[in-house]
Amino acid sequence: MTEPLHHHDALIYAMVTMSAVDRTMTDAELARIGEIVANLPVFAGYDGDKLVQTSQTCGEILGSDNGLEQVLQLIRSALPKKLRETAYAVALEVAAADLSVRPEELRFLDMLRDNLDLDKLTTAAIERGIRARNMVL
Incomplete structure (x- = not known):
């Protein structure tokens, strides 16, 4: 990859990786990624037609050695x-999409948190907010 990654692509990479880390990309997770890209202010000006190609490129990188x-x-x-x-929050939204968070997803969240130098108090607050937003009876 010769061109630097755009911040939109980095956020999409965080979401796609969250979805793929357990080797199962559910329809709910893919739909949530689409909703986030379509509705979050951070994606204003993003060409939604690029989403599939960006996701595929991320998948190709993930499939390589040390992917x-x-x-x-690249995200960092x-x-x-x-x-x-925001990257941590959108990754969590994808994890919460199917209403269950697997151990692989938790491990990726730890790696993402550490990679982005986010403190545990901040990530706990983000986690609590997303848990509350996705709560069902």
Whole structure:
């Protein structure tokens, strides 16, 4: 990859990786990614027609040797510090999409948190907010 990653792509990489980390990309997770890209202000100006290609490129990187580490480095290098919490939040939204979070997803969240230099108090607050937003009876 010769061009630097755009911050939109980095956020999409965080979501796609969250969905793929347990080797099962559910319809609910894919739908949530689409909803996030279509509705979050951070994606204003993003060409939604690029979503599939960006997701496929992320998947190709993930499938290569040391792919997860490469994706984490790309996410970190493309995101300004003020969007690092957003990356964690959108990854959590994808994890919550199917109303169950698997151990692989928890491990990826730990890796993402560490990679983005987010403190545990901040991530706990984000987690609690998303848990409350996705709560069902």
